[in-house]
Amino acid sequence: MSPPPNSKPRVGLFVTCLVDLMRPSVGFAAVKLLEDAGCIVEAPVQTCCGQPAYNSGDRGTTRDLAMRLIDTFHGFDYVVAPSGSCAGMIKAHYPELFEEDPNWRAKADALAAKTFELTSFLVDVLGVTSVEATFDGAVTYHDSCSGLRELGLKSQPRRLLASVEGLTLVEMNDSDVCCGFGGTFAVKYSDISGAIVDAKAKNIEAAQAPTLLAGDLGCLMNMAGKLSRDGKPVQVRHVAEVLAGMTEEPPIGAARAEASSKGRS
Amino acid sequence: MSARDDIFANIRRSLGVNGSETIRRQIVEDRLERAPKGVIPKRGQVSGEERLALFKTMVETSLATVTEVSSPAEVPQAIALFLRNHNLPATLRMGEDLRLKAMPWSDTSLEITYGPSEGRDLNAVSHAFGGIAESGTLALVSGPENPSTLNFLPDNHIIVVSAKDIASDYESVWNRVRFAYGKGSMPRTVNWITGPSRSGDIEQTLLLGAHGPRRLHVVVVCD
Amino acid sequence: MTVHSTSPQFKQNAARALKDGQLQKALGNVKQGFIDKRRMAADKLPEFESLRDSARDIKNHTLEHLDLYLEAYEEKVQASGGHVHFARDAQEARDIILAICREAGAKTVTKGKSMISEEIEINRHLEANGIRPVETDLGEYIIQLRGELPSHIIAPAVHLNATQVEQDFRRVHTHLDAKRDLSEPVQLLTEARAVLRERFLAADVGITGANFLVAETGTSIIVTNEGNGDLTQILPKTHIVLASIEKIVPTLEDASQLLRVLARSATGQEISVYTTFSTGPRRSADADGPENYHVVLIDNGRSSMLGTSFEEMLRCIRCGACMNHCPVYHAVGGHAYGWVYPGPMGAVLTPSLIGVDQAGHLPNASTFCGRCESVCPVRIPLPKLMRHWREREFERHLTPATVRSGLRFWGFFAKRPALYRLATRAAMATLGFMGRQRGRFTWLPLAKGWTKYRDFPAPQGETFQARWQRERKGRAA
Numbered sequence: 001m002s003p004p005p006n007s008k009p010r011v012g013l014f015v016t017c018l019v020d021l022m023r024p025s026v027g028f029a030a031v032k033l034l035e036d037a038g039c040i041v042e043a044p045v046q047t048c049c050g051q052p053a054y055n056s057g058d059r060g061t062t063r064d065l066a067m068r069l070i071d072t073f074h075g076f077d078y079v080v081a082p083s084g085s086c087a088g089m090i091k092a093h094y095p096e097l098f099e100e101d102p103n104w105r106a107k108a109d110a111l112a113a114k115t116f117e118l119t120s121f122l123v124d125v126l127g128v129t130s131v132e133a134t135f136d137g138a139v140t141y142h143d144s145c146s147g148l149r150e151l152g153l154k155s156q157p158r159r160l161l162a163s164v165e166g167l168t169l170v171e172m173n174d175s176d177v178c179c180g181f182g183g184t185f186a187v188k189y190s191d192i193s194g195a196i197v198d199a200k201a202k203n204i205e206a207a208q209a210p211t212l213l214a215g216d217l218g219c220l221m222n223m224a225g226k227l228s229r230d231g232k233p234v235q236v237r238h239v240a241e242v243l244a245g246m247t248e249e250p251p252i253g254a255a256r257a258e259a260s261s262k263g264r265s
Numbered sequence: 266m267s268a269r270d271d272i273f274a275n276i277r278r279s280l281g282v283n284g285s286e287t288i289r290r291q292i293v294e295d296r297l298e299r300a301p302k303g304v305i306p307k308r309g310q311v312s313g314e315e316r317l318a319l320f321k322t323m324v325e326t327s328l329a330t331v332t333e334v335s336s337p338a339e340v341p342q343a344i345a346l347f348l349r350n351h352n353l354p355a356t357l358r359m360g361e362d363l364r365l366k367a368m369p370w371s372d373t374s375l376e377i378t379y380g381p382s383e384g385r386d387l388n389a390v391s392h393a394f395g396g397i398a399e400s401g402t403l404a405l406v407s408g409p410e411n412p413s414t415l416n417f418l419p420d421n422h423i424i425v426v427s428a429k430d431i432a433s434d435y436e437s438v439w440n441r442v443r444f445a446y447g448k449g450s451m452p453r454t455v456n457w458i459t460g461p462s463r464s465g466d467i468e469q470t471l472l473l474g475a476h477g478p479r480r481l482h483v484v485v486v487c488d
Numbered sequence: 489m490t491v492h493s494t495s496p497q498f499k500q501n502a503a504r505a506l507k508d509g510q511l512q513k514a515l516g517n518v519k520q521g522f523i524d525k526r527r528m529a530a531d532k533l534p535e536f537e538s539l540r541d542s543a544r545d546i547k548n549h550t551l552e553h554l555d556l557y558l559e560a561y562e563e564k565v566q567a568s569g570g571h572v573h574f575a576r577d578a579q580e581a582r583d584i585i586l587a588i589c590r591e592a593g594a595k596t597v598t599k600g601k602s603m604i605s606e607e608i609e610i611n612r613h614l615e616a617n618g619i620r621p622v623e624t625d626l627g628e629y630i631i632q633l634r635g636e637l638p639s640h641i642i643a644p645a646v647h648l649n650a651t652q653v654e655q656d657f658r659r660v661h662t663h664l665d666a667k668r669d670l671s672e673p674v675q676l677l678t679e680a681r682a683v684l685r686e687r688f689l690a691a692d693v694g695i696t697g698a699n700f701l702v703a704e705t706g707t708s709i710i711v712t713n714e715g716n717g718d719l720t721q722i723l724p725k726t727h728i729v730l731a732s733i734e735k736i737v738p739t740l741e742d743a744s745q746l747l748r749v750l751a752r753s754a755t756g757q758e759i760s761v762y763t764t765f766s767t768g769p770r771r772s773a774d775a776d777g778p779e780n781y782h783v784v785l786i787d788n789g790r791s792s793m794l795g796t797s798f799e800e801m802l803r804c805i806r807c808g809a810c811m812n813h814c815p816v817y818h819a820v821g822g823h824a825y826g827w828v829y830p831g832p833m834g835a836v837l838t839p840s841l842i843g844v845d846q847a848g849h850l851p852n853a854s855t856f857c858g859r860c861e862s863v864c865p866v867r868i869p870l871p872k873l874m875r876h877w878r879e880r881e882f883e884r885h886l887t888p889a890t891v892r893s894g895l896r897f898w899g900f901f902a903k904r905p906a907l908y909r910l911a912t913r914a915a916m917a918t919l920g921f922m923g924r925q926r927g928r929f930t931w932l933p934l935a936k937g938w939t940k941y942r943d944f945p946a947p948q949g950e951t952f953q954a955r956w957q958r959e960r961k962g963r964a965a
């Protein structure tokens with residue numbers, strides 16, 4: 001289902017539960033980027049894509065939530081999420097959930113075909129090559145796993161970041177290696193998760209960029225939590241905030257008072 | 266039920282077949298008969314000098330050494346030189362290979378012994394069935410001509426290969442094996458050898474000469 | 489069958505491994521060496537990705553026709569003068585092997601590296617029956633001296649350093665000069681070579697595994713870099729090949745396709761040093777080679793995996809790439825997995841072989857980062873298969889009660905958007921207010937696992953949906 005030519009595409013924003021609950025500013029940054037690129041953006045009432053249940057082996061609950069989400073978003077030209085992991089859930093896994101149900105399978109396929117992660121939608125679908133934003137200083141970028149390996153996200157965020165005035169990207173070692181988040185894994189196997197994020201934090205620190213960016217809030221919270229626990233002064237943000245030039249909110253895990261005095265560029 | 270019958274029954278139950286379906290049998294027979302080739306890397310698909318050059322480069326990549334001689338008559342000298350250069354004793358064991366036996370060993374002072382190795386030989390020479398340019402691999406077949414023990418027990422192994430037997434890829438060697446031994450038949454052992462023996466088992470450090478030869482030297486005969 | 493596994497104690501094993509400084513240092517070798525070498529080998533071969541497809545297709549085709557290829561293989565082995573034995577399970581395999589060894593009057597048995605022989609615990613059985621098994625792969629030899637399981641399927645001793653090996657050699661090789669210098673790895677190698685050379689020459693039976701079995705010709709294939717597998721099989725009078733039934737491939741061409749991806753994925757070599765194709769016992773004119781050739785084909789749970797979602801796991805060619813690229817394996821090493829097969833392939837295979845009630849942790853201890861699948865030469869969807877295990881555990885109520893009730897609680901709200909908005913709005917407002925000062929929590933109830941190692945960033949306070957409603961109410965279409 002592609003939009004009629006010359007009309008603005010209607011985009012349903014799947015804000016994702018983490019952004020909804022923890023960091024709405026990422027959602028508003030996404031809205032700005034999409035509107036700047038000429039989309040009409042709506043955010044229908046929504047909950048979760050079901051990934052936590054899916055990865056815990058609870059297919060029944062996952063299917064219930066997937067059906068609900070398919071219904072909620074089926075009328076849009078596109079569905080966009082500021083997360084490779086949640087977009088990947090819809091794109092790569094929804095069809096698989098309904099393997100034995102041709103009716104729902106068709107609906108899941110249709111939704112999968114029009115669902116995109118934010119930076120991939122901007123670059124690959126809309127052909128956006130630059131954004132209007134400035135950011136002072138160096139950033140390093142972590143490639144979250146689902147986006148990287150399920151959706152092939154690698155160049156898209158970098159391409160957009162390259163257009164941000166004043167920003168330089170410093171690559172860290174092993175930017176494509178998992179941060180150890182893995183949803184409930186971080187709690188269930190916290191020792192191992194702790195060791196993996198420890199290695200990640202060392203690579204982040206070694207890159208010597210004052211800011212860390214990524215496209216998935218779960219990973220960001222994991223890395224931000226580790227960096228702050230270790231007393232590392234790296235500021236952590238979702239890539240959409242920087243691309244939209246919306247960095248008024250304090251970085252992830254930073255205090256409000258502190259941030260308002262020195263956290264702004 | 267015997268273990269054999271039980272296993273077959275379980276496989277068939279799992280696959281949902283009974284084993285006598287004509288179509289399945291045909292598919293299997295056909296594949297065994299035709300032996301389709303699959304993906305062959307372009308790298309080896311060169312001929313003449315280019316193929317020989319690729320072969321030599323790949324042999325060296327595998328940490329073996331290689332020299333070229335222009336006739337079988339030059340092989341003994343080349344081997345004697347190799348042994349001398351590495352300060353190795355002038356001894357050499359070989360099998361009954363007629364190509365090797367016909368070479369003028371008396372031109373050298375090498376002390377030649379014949380037959381399989383019992384583990385006390387320092388140096389041995391074998392004649393390869395063929396070479397594979399794609400990866401710098403030597404293909405050897407077992408038999409009284411070139412006993413398999415010579416490939417593994419001596420410290421220094423020398424393999425003579427005729428340039429015309431160097432193929433582009435593994436598949437071409439299988440064609441020749443089928444031609445020589447009959448379709449579906451094999452010599453007791455075919456050895457593909459690519460470089461000298463090595464191990465990385467101690468701290469992932471590469472060390473040569475684990476159980477097999479520490480040195481592998483290849484002599485290509487371009488006649 | 490009693491299986492000696494510590495997989496149920498995965499968490500404790502992992503915790504211990506994380507505190508083991510020596511192990512952590514050794515694991516650094518895995519992270520560095522294997523990954524770069526594989527990438528370089530793959531980059532050098534433009535056809536690598538299409539070879540992976542080809543490898544996957546060959547394995548799938550064979551599994552779909554496994555009964556027929558097994559028949560063809562068996563016939564060819566017999567035609568070349570070899571014997572084929574079938575074993576339903578580990579115990580049957582052990583009995584068959586012992587009987588062959590007894591018939592050969594064996595005192596010493598040399599062994600090439602074989603994971604299936606670890607799976608059926610053949611060494612223990614031979615020893616109990618007065619036969620001495622000697623592992624000849626350097627890594628396997630070392631861990632045999634230590635009485636350990638391999639910690640990696642292609643680098644069994646990757647968890648050890650040279651000093652530990654030196655200590656083991658001094659402890660065991662007491663016939664050698666106590667003052668000898670073993671400070672360099674090459675000296676350790678030379679000593680092992682000399683000691684094992686005597687064993688090779690003295691062995692009565694040689695046992696190897698098989699990387700592939702070729703139906704077309706009745707051939708078994710082994711791949712090594714050391715040459716130990718060859719000395720194991722050509723010197724003794726009897727050669728026994730142990731292989732699980734899924735090792736079959738149709739033709740020599742098919743084997744060649746798989747060999748092109750095996751070494752590149754495993755060690756980053758173009759091809760391993762020795763690839764050996766063995767067919768039957770020595771021929772009448774032969775000057776060397778074994779007089780007897782036996783193949784023991786072991787099922788041990790494989791045939792029941794066919795036709796299920798775990799059939800894909802039977803494509804595995806044991807290259808080790810998945811564990812080389814696994815962040816969990818990098819963190820805890822192979823022994824934490826508690827049985828023969830570690831890493832992602834073990835996390836899928838082990839529950840099939842010893843039961844998910846035993847090995848339930850393994851498929852759960854993954855972040856689903858997907859790096860294993862992205863390098864698997866036969867494209868096994870390892871994360872998907874781990875998820876299938878989680879689904880089975882959930883169905884069988886093996887999932888921990890706290891997880892189940894947590895999921896139920898969360899699912900209840902997630903399925904009721906209005907309630908969800910209300911509840912989350914209140915919860916986030918509270919959390920946001922509480923975390924406002926510092927921007928993070930260093931401790932939260934219900935999230936102790938999280939806050940043990942990292943802070944929990946505080947939410948901004950208002951939810952996206954609440955603010956969207958507030959700001960966009962008039963504007964929304």
Ligand code: SF4
Pocket residue numbers: 753803804805806807808809810811832833860863864865866867868
């Ligand atoms: S699962 Fe794939 S990557 Fe892992 S050992 Fe098997 S073949 Fe190799």
